[in-house]
Amino acid sequence: MSDFDNRKHIRYPAEPNELVTVYYQDESTKKTGQRVGLGENESFKGCCVVFVGEVSFKQGQEVLCESTTLLKVKAKVAWIKKLENKITKVGFSIIE
Numbered sequence: 577m578s579d580f581d582n583r584k585h586i587r588y589p590a591e592p593n594e595l596v597t598v599y600y601q602d603e604s605t606k607k608t609g610q611r612v613g614l615g616e617n618e619s620f621k622g623c624c625v626v627f628v629g630e631v632s633f634k635q636g637q638e639v640l641c642e643s644t645t646l647l648k649v650k651a652k653v654a655w656i657k658k659l660e661n662k663i664t665k666v667g668f669s670i671i672e
Contacts, residue, residue, distance in 0.1 A: 590615030599640040622669040
């Protein structure tokens, strides 16, 4: 059974060219930073974002996510998938 079959919520495509801003705390420097990526899809409990460049997120890391359709919400990094050199897809799960 594929991961697609295990999904608990339906995925909806993000709006074309929808940017998602992710606010995070750098664990090594303890400074707050932000990364902007392209939204791929959204669900009731999370979203998927594609980033270009180096990504330093860790699975389980708590962040804040915000986009035009997603108010600033607390989330955690659910998974990270490297697609190509310097292109990474990251799944975020909303924390209630």
